[in-house]
Amino acid sequence: MLHGSRWFYAVVATLLLVVFVGVALFFVRAADVEEREYLAQNDAIARSVAASIEAREQGYLDVLRSYAGRFRFRESVKHLDAKEALVHLRQLHQMFPELDRVFLADPAGNVWVTEPETPEIYGRSYAFRDWYRGVSASWQPYMSEIYETDIGHASAVALAMPIHDGDGRVIGILASVQSLDVLRRWLLPIQIPGGDVFVVDRKGQLVFHRTRVGVQHLADYVNVPVVRRLLEGRDGMAELANPVDGEVNLSAYRWLPSLGWGVVVHR
Template sequence: MKQWLLQKRWRVLLAGFLTVALPLVGLTLYVYMQVLAEFEKIGLQEIQTFFNLAVYHTEEKINDDISSGKIFASRPQLLEALQKSDRKTVHENLKDLLENLTNMERAAITNRNGIMLANYPEDQRVIGMDFSFRDWYRGVSNKWEPYVSDFFLIETRPPRYLFVIAVPIRGKSGEIAAVLVLQPKEDYLKNILAEMRIGNSFIYAVDKHGNLIYHPQYTLDRVVDFSKMPAVDKVKKGVAGIEQNYDTMHKERIISAFRPMKWGWGVIMQRPSEEVFHHSGEIALGLFSLAAAFLILGGIVAYKGAGLLFAYHRLSLELQEKEIHEREMKEMLRTELAEHLQTGQKLAETMAELERSNKDLEQFAYVASHDLQEPLRKITGFIDLLEKRYGGRFDQEAAGYIHYVVDGAKRMQTLINDLLAYCRIGTRGKPFLQTDFNNVLMHVLADLGKTIESRGAEITYDPMPTLRADDLQIGQVFQNLISNAIKFCRDVQPRIHIGARYEGDEWIFSVSDNGIGIKRDFFDRIFVMFQRLHTQTEYPGTGIGLAVCKKIVERHGGNIWVESEVGKGATFYFSIPGRQQGE
């Protein structure tokens, strides 16, 4: 026995070392891959959310200018001046328009056939010229609706690449009287997109042909073809998404978010992959350093084990087997302890990263909401200007335009508030205290009293328990579900029942209605932010309410789901862990 052990000493030592080292290396690689995947998911979600806000901001900015042009086109004094061919008054109106639209550098009016009547700043050379061949005239005259033109080069020094907004001007009886043409300033898109960035990212835009219309790194005094870029090629095909690829210009890996817009444009956001995943290198270094330490420890343990084996070779075979068995048990316990320590350390690191991520998300939501207030301030200022200048002289059509502006402002404010509420669920929630759900439900029904009374809703409910919870957030869940139940019972008297029952170790609450119901294919989709099954005209809303409910319920350790058939109503369930107080 002794001779055999001496001959196989290095083989025994190597076998012991591999037995300890290989599982540790495998575990380290597994943990690294899982953490890296989670960081990649969070990084892509952050880019997608910010990019969606940037696109929404751009579309709203252009829509605001179209709305301003429509309001201007309905001025009674402008219509009267056009009817009388009073070029001086038309010119003064154009001047007044540009003084209020600071992002426009030129305005003009043609007759319905595209012949130039007046412009500001005034250029007599183009008065009387025929512009019916221009893309903007063909576009606006196609259906006589506002039109945003293709980008085109104009022969200036240096040449400029620009677009125009064309708005039809209708007479009092609805006939087409003229066309208003607005030419934005050269830095129009730059002012919208330049500051919409996160880290070292930037946003650029292309037209329907794939040519650049804005890029922070290009001077657009010529046509720059970007159609061969992978993200631009997808936008031309009407595809939206986010992907990783290689930037041949900067020789680096990038993440590109892309989406087609109205008017045939496309918007692309580009951010270096290294910036998004910079934590992965630090994590890898830490994990592999830990793995190296465990390898050394494994080698020492294996070496010491082999030394013990040779030191006690003279003992009887029974004692040797018993000692080997005890050593294997100790080794197993040591490995399990090391795994628990490693798991605890990674959990602490993950929690710290999540806390930092929540703080970054809250700051991001604040900045985004602050930037989105600009359209609201512009709308409010323009309405004040209209009221000061024209007072009660608005006709029905002008009043309709004002209603359109106010309604847009309200919807945008609601969207901002809902988005902020969603972002702050986890960071601004109250500590869980003993909460009487009966009181919470009564407060919600009182708040919805006018809505319930106006719809003639019949509401019944079961006795509610007292559980540890955040009373404000639970109230928000009840309010969102009951409001939806009333809203989607449009053609019948709403009959709603709020139930509560105890199953296993959790309470299951339900809100049932007799509304229009939901297709099974949409059961999961409705809990995703901004996912709507109906148009704004059919059923108003922002598409965030159920996502807020899901996040609140998950914060309480529960789940939320729906059961429904089309035309037979829907029942929304959510669970909250815990026992009734006193049980």
């Protein structure tokens, strides 16, 4: 009788163990499926946000390219005719008032006319700026890293376009300046259920973050794992730690090579 009871309890214990293991496996698989779904959703959102940002900046780039190709504008640049050049710069700024400033520099990086006009910087060399180093490296359009402007001391980025003469010779640089505040107002309406989005530049500095605002926070995420992956030019999805916020997030990240920016959606 005692032997039969032990056998019965052993069978019950085995069955309970099987049930517990089965339940545990079910929850593990369910959690894995949920994680994959979250990552897929994050990736879809990241792709959408990245496409919107790229389309917006590509629009500005196309406008700069169009102006750089205008014959009269090119002639004013070639002859350093500030009066004629200002006619075109004012028209450009009126069309896109969200741009803080548009300006012209010579091939050596010396600014010679701006809209709005700031004669105090005319003739000043900006060859040390990233926008100049980037555009002059191969004389292709270039989005700069974040920098502090001389006028207003605002955090901003500059989109620089080389201007070529009819024979292909570089005769100047047309650039537009966008403050991070303007970019922030454009990106703030984006809502991620249960999560958020942030954008970094080619150095890992925060172009946009919902709560980390101001120059003191620009470099907060430079060494965060997902940002390091972006700066390697990688796209992907992963569960990654954010030691700055003390969180582990399901993140989707997209690199925008045309801008040198990275987009992260996390939950």
